[in-house]
Amino acid sequence: MDMMQIGILGVAGVLLAVQFKSGKSEYGIYLSVALSLFIFLAVIGQLSVMVDALSVIGEYIRMDTAYISTLIKMIGITYVAEFSSGICKDAGYQTIAVQIEIFGKLMILVLSMPILTALLDTIREFLS
Numbered sequence: 331m332d333m334m335q336i337g338i339l340g341v342a343g344v345l346l347a348v349q350f351k352s353g354k355s356e357y358g359i360y361l362s363v364a365l366s367l368f369i370f371l372a373v374i375g376q377l378s379v380m381v382d383a384l385s386v387i388g389e390y391i392r393m394d395t396a397y398i399s400t401l402i403k404m405i406g407i408t409y410v411a412e413f414s415s416g417i418c419k420d421a422g423y424q425t426i427a428v429q430i431e432i433f434g435k436l437m438i439l440v441l442s443m444p445i446l447t448a449l450l451d452t453i454r455e456f457l458s
Contacts, residue, residue, distance in 0.1 A: 336372060340365065343361060343362070366413065385398065400441055407441070
């Protein structure tokens with residue numbers, strides 16, 4: 331799916347969900363979750379293009395493949411955290427949404443520690 335189709339689908343879904351807001355608000359939330367999952371699956375379909383591009387970049391600069399896989403994991407964590415947080419915010423649970431965002435940030439920090447230590451080791455080798 332291209333961006334135009336996703337945009338139209340998103341706006342149509344929101345307009346439909348607004349219709350349920352006055353009477354049965356839970357239907358609007360269910361519609362929002364279903365629409366979000368559909369868009370999420372469309373993004374996953376496009377993810378293979380990004381993974382291939384990152385692999386090509388990794389071959390050009392000859393870096394360890396662990397760094398590329400870590401970068402892909404970070405992107406995935408970011409997307410899932412934002413996706414989950416957005417659904418929680420739409421449902422009215424801001425506290426849970428903030429906790430999901432904090433957990434996502436901490437997971438990215440944990441994933442980046444080996445890369446940070448490798449960078450510091452490289453700097454130390456240059457300085458000595």
